[in-house]
Amino acid sequence: MGAPTYAANLQRVGLVAGETQVLLSAYIEVGDWMKVRQLALEQNLLGKRSTTTVRGILKVVARRYLKGPEWLPDARSAGAFFARPSVQSRAKVQVAFLYTVAEDLLVQACLGSLVLGRPRPRSGTYLHLDDVLAFLRGLKAEHPELGRWRPYLRRRWASGFLSLLREGGLMEPAPSWTLADPIILPEAFGFVFPWLAERTGSVRSALDHPALAWWGLDAGELRELLSAGQDRGWWRYAVAGSMVEFQPLLPPGGALTHALG
Numbered sequence: 001m002g003a004p005t006y007a008a009n010l011q012r013v014g015l016v017a018g019e020t021q022v023l024l025s026a027y028i029e030v031g032d033w034m035k036v037r038q039l040a041l042e043q044n045l046l047g048k049r050s051t052t053t054v055r056g057i058l059k060v061v062a063r064r065y066l067k068g069p070e071w072l073p074d075a076r077s078a079g080a081f082f083a084r085p086s087v088q089s090r091a092k093v094q095v096a097f098l099y100t101v102a103e104d105l106l107v108q109a110c111l112g113s114l115v116l117g118r119p120r121p122r123s124g125t126y127l128h129l130d131d132v133l134a135f136l137r138g139l140k141a142e143h144p145e146l147g148r149w150r151p152y153l154r155r156r157w158a159s160g161f162l163s164l165l166r167e168g169g170l171m172e173p174a175p176s177w178t179l180a181d182p183i184i185l186p187e188a189f190g191f192v193f194p195w196l197a198e199r200t201g202s203v204r205s206a207l208d209h210p211a212l213a214w215w216g217l218d219a220g221e222l223r224e225l226l227s228a229g230q231d232r233g234w235w236r237y238a239v240a241g242s243m244v245e246f247q248p249l250l251p252p253g254g255a256l257t258h259a260l261g
Contacts, residue, residue, distance in 0.1 A: 003142045003143060004105045005105075005143070005145055006105060006106040006109075006139070006143050006145060006146060007104075007105075007106070007145075008149060008153055008157055009060070009103075009104055010100075010104055010106070010107055010157055010160040010161060010164065011153070011156040011157045011159070011160040012056050012060070013053075013056050013057050013060050014100075014160055014163055014164060014167075015093065015096050015097060015100050015163075015164055015167045015168075016057055016060065016061070016096075017082075017089075017092055017093045017096040017167070019046050019057050019061070020061050020064075020065070020078075020082060020096055021082040021083065021092065022045055022046060023036055023040065023045070023046075023057070023058070023061050024061070024065060024075060024078055024079030024082050024083070025079055025082060025083040026039060026040075026045060027075060027076070027079050028076055028079035028080060028083065033062060033066060036058075037058050040054055040058055041054060041055070041058075063103055064099040064100065064102070064103050065078050065079075065099060068099055068102060068103060069102055070199050071195070071196050071199040071200055071209065071211070072098065072099060072102060072192065072195065072196075072211070073191065073192065073195045077191075077195070078095070078099070081095065081191050082095075087187050088185060088187060090169075090185060091185040091187035091188040091191075092188075093167055093168070094168065094169070094182070094184055094185060094188040094215065095188050095191060095192060097164070097167065097168035097214070097215075098192060098211055098214060098215070100164060101164075101211075101214045102211065106157075107161065107164065108210075108214075109139070110132065110135060110136075110161055111165075111170075111214060112213075113135060114127055114131065114132065114135055115127065115165065115170055115179060115216075116213055116214070116216060118179070120181065120218060121181050122170075122179040122180065122181050122216070123178070123179065123180050123181050124178065124179075125178070125179050126177045126178055126179065127162070127165070127171065127177060127179055128177050129155070129158050129159065129162060129177075132158035132161055132162065133154055133155065133158050136149075136154055136157070136158065165179075168182065168215075169182030169183070170182055170216055181216060182215065182216055184215050184216075184217060184221065184225065186225060186228040186229060186232065189225040189228075189229065190225075190228075190229050190232070190234050192211070193206060193212075193225075193226075193229070194234070194235065194248045194250075194251075196209055196211065196212075197246060197248075198248075203244050203245075203246035204244060206246075207222060207244070223239075226246070233249060234248070234249060234250060235247055235248045235249055235250075236249065
């Protein structure tokens with residue numbers, strides 16, 4: 001099996017958490033993505049000046065949420081989560097970050113090598129635009145498709161990657177180049193983890209899943225989030241040696257959304 005093919009997607013629309021909330025809220029209301037698409041284009045649900053921009057966001061949201069991996073909550077569950085007023089906007093951004101990373105193999109490669117591969121704490125270390133560009137150049141031997149990118153496209157993609165890190169809490173706000181260790185909110189973890197445990201078949205598989213590493217979580221932070229969920233009545237959690245007990249008290253996905261916040 002050959003190396004995966006990398007595509008230039010990230011620079012087009014980015015994380016778009018607010019637009020995702022609007023579109024998925026409409027989706028759970030009307031129940032038909034084609035109707036949502038029609039509303040977005042004809043009634044300008046997103047408030048954009050360009051229909052080209054709207055079409056691009058529609059395409060990305062459909063790809064991330066309607067056609068996303070089975071181990072992330074489905075589009076209806078995600079829509080209920082984003083539409084919930086009591087859920088903090090930062091928790092919604094943290095969830096959107098996972099969906100964004102999940103659909104982009106190049107983002108996963110850059111995130112793993114340039115950020116997550118660094119020792120903790122990452123706060124106080126730096127990642128510059130030139131570092132990302134150098135990493136992309138280094139990938140060209142195994143990924144000739146990157147060699148066909150024009151310099152302007154590579155720079156736009158690298159800038160988009162750094163913006164994604166800032167939105168996800170892995171980098172300080174612009175104009176800083178300083179990396180950060182994000183604090184993942186219990187609401188974000190509580191939405192994703194029960195679904196992940198169910199779809200991967202065990203709590204151990206869920207704890208070892210790459211998605212939790214994308215959040216920059218270490219073992220101690222995972223234990224704290226599991227304990228926080230138990231304190232809020234979302235699940236039962238206990239550890240005895242190498243054994244981990246995890247029993248959701250609410251069904252994963254949409255039903256849990258109503259207990260969040």
